[in-house]
Amino acid sequence: MKNRLKVLRAERDWSQGDLAERLKVSRQSVNAIETGKYDPSLPLAFRIADLFDLSIEEIFLRD
């Protein structure tokens, strides 16, 4: 499952730490999700979508 987190973050000039803080998760979690180590939980996916004001489907892509 791919995602556009890195791009969305870059568009806002946020570091992984910035994003982690806004999502209330660790920086390592953000890194793991961005680098494809694992997918976020559904609740976290919703927080991400809410933060970027996008739908989950616009951020996470079926592979």
Next chain:
Amino acid sequence: MKNRLKVLRAERDWSQGDLAERLKVSRQSVNAIETGKYDPSLPLAFRIADLFDLSIEEIFLRD
């Protein structure tokens, strides 16, 4: 996090076992998600959305 699984299933007259089979998960997992014991993983949420031809946001509701 609430969801409309039970209603969607009823609309199609599927048992929990039927749905589980289509999603390739156990009947207990379907039951646990329906009864709110836990939320599905993001990949499973996508399979559910695909099966019902709906968006994740149309099935899972922020509480």
Next chain:
DNA sequence: TCGCTATGTCAATGTTCCTTTACTATTGAA
């Protein structure tokens, strides 16, 4: 009544998600 289906639940186990702590490497500014 008997048998079958559906639902709900439990225990035990395994996998995935998320954490903290820590270390390395790279880049850019002072």
Next chain:
DNA sequence: TTCAATAGTAAAGGAACATTGACATAGCGA
């Protein structure tokens, strides 16, 4: 060149998701 910020990774532990197998209950039709 030195320092700080960023990114990536790893290990170890805890929490959440998902499994199999089992059991109880309720409803329905033969």
